[in-house]
Amino acid sequence: xxxxxxxxxxxxxxxxxxxxxxxxxxxxxxxxxxxxxxxxxxxxxxxxxxxxxxxxxxxxxxxxxxxxxxxxxxxxxxxxxxxxxxxxxxxxxxxxxxxxxxxxxxxxxxxxxxxxxxxxxxxxxxxxxxxxxxxxxxxxxxxxxxxxxxxxxxxxxxxxxxxxxxxxxxxxxxxxxxxxxxxxxxxxxxxxxxxxxxxxxxxxxxxxxxxxxxxxxxxxxxxxxxxxxxxxxxxxxxxxxxxxxxxxxxxxxxxxxxxxxxxxxxxxxxxxxxxxxxxxxxxxxxxxxxxxxxxxxxxxxxxxxxxxxxxxxxxxxxxxxxxx
DNA sequence: AAGGTCCTCAACCGCAACGGA
DNA sequence: ATCCGTTGCGGTTGAGGACCT
Numbered sequence: 365x366x367x368x369x370x371x372x373x374x375x376x377x378x379x380x381x382x383x384x385x386x387x388x389x390x391x392x393x394x395x396x397x398x399x400x401x402x403x404x405x406x407x408x409x410x411x412x413x414x415x416x417x418x419x420x421x422x423x424x425x426x427x428x429x430x431x432x433x434x435x436x437x438x439x440x441x442x443x444x445x446x447x448x449x450x451x452x453x454x455x456x457x458x459x460x461x462x463x464x465x466x467x468x469x470x471x472x473x474x475x476x477x478x479x480x481x482x483x484x485x486x487x488x489x490x491x492x493x494x495x496x497x498x499x500x501x502x503x504x505x506x507x508x509x510x511x512x513x514x515x516x517x518x519x520x521x522x523x524x525x526x527x528x529x530x531x532x533x534x535x536x537x538x539x540x541x542x543x544x545x546x547x548x549x550x551x552x553x554x555x556x557x558x559x560x561x562x563x564x565x566x567x568x569x570x571x572x573x574x575x576x577x578x579x580x581x582x583x584x585x586x587x588x589x590x591x592x593x594x595x596x597x598x599x600x601x602x603x604x605x606x607x608x609x610x611x612x613x614x615x616x617x618x619x620x621x622x623x624x625x626x627x628x629x630x631x632x633x634x635x636x637x638x639x640x641x642x643x644x645x646x647x648x649x650x651x652x653x654x655x656x657x658x659x660x661x662x663x664x665x666x667x668x669x670x671x672x673x674x675x676x677x678x679x680x681x682x683x684x685x686x687x688x
Numbered sequence: 689a690a691g692g693t694c695c696t697c698a699a700c701c702g703c704a705a706c707g708g709a
Numbered sequence: 710a711t712c713c714g715t716t717g718c719g720g721t722t723g724a725g726g727a728c729c730t
Binding site: 379401414415418451452453465466469473 | 724
């Protein structure tokens with residue numbers, strides 16, 4: 365017996381959303397808040413399935429979304445987080461609160477993957493071994509098997525561990541002083557009206573009244589809007605526990621057997637990430653406070669120049685320092 | 689200008705995870 | 710413990726715009 369369709373396929377509209385549909389959806393969410401997506405098509409009369417409504421909201425209409433033009437800083441964060449987390453776009457997106465997972469995924473697939481590959485090929489000719497640890501998708505874990513020399517393998521392992529620590533440090537501190545450590549609670553907690561106005565100008569234009577009706581005294585939007593933002597899934601998730609993001613950051617290997625994306629997403633820092641995740645799991649078991657984990661991360665913070673180069677290989681090295 | 693190819697990204701699909709009954 | 714409905718997530722697709730010949 366096959367899986368029942370998520371919605372009645374007959375009469376369900378597909379394809380691009382029209383401005384009219386956007387207005388209907390936004391108006392409804394403004395009134396009722398996001399959630400209960402199943403009821404949205406019924407209550408709004410939209411001939412869309414619930415999934416489509418949710419996706420349209422989370423990826424396009426939701427306030428606080430920044431579109432296009434990824435900055436170098438964002439790019440670097442994505443690269444590092446992807447190396448760290450694999451293709452867990454939602455987790456990565458939680459560190460870039462203005463970006464949706466879909467946006468990041470698209471940007472990775474269309475820009476960064478190619479960019480890294482290009483750089484990788486460029487570096488292959490010059491210094492194959494030094495950049496294995498950061499290759500975006502596949503080379504080093506396999507190439508390590510070619511290292512029959514145990515000493516070399518151990519050195520590589522140590523290098524990977526150091527790199528994972530560095531990547532974690534950078535991932536956790538990259539947005540300082542805004543968010544430390546881990547993902548920001550998202551735009552919902554700190555909405556920027558100007559940003560919203562520019563990023564969602566498409567729908568704002570359609571909803572002039574919405575934009576002018578409810579800004580409150582401090583310039584943020586209405587409580588209705590804020591509450592809807594606070595209800596959005598990623599925020600909910602990260603608000604559950606202060607440590608959840610950190611656990612999440614490290615947890616992918618703890619259940620690696622069930623990681624369906626492991627084919628290409630787990631990168632060359634596998635070994636080091638395992639170490640990191642083992643430490644995290646250990647800490648979790650022992651209920652160690654986060655600060656101890658952080659200490660573990662930072663205590664061995666001296667990184668040799670090769671590793672720094674590897675971390676920065678994808679970006680202009682001269683500018684990289686300015687970013688942190 | 690026209691046709692072909694490439695590129696981008698919004699949207700869809702299907703599976704996994706979650707939570708309530 | 711199990712079932713079932715709902716939501717979340719990641720991979721993939723395809724329409725349409727940009728670019729090339």
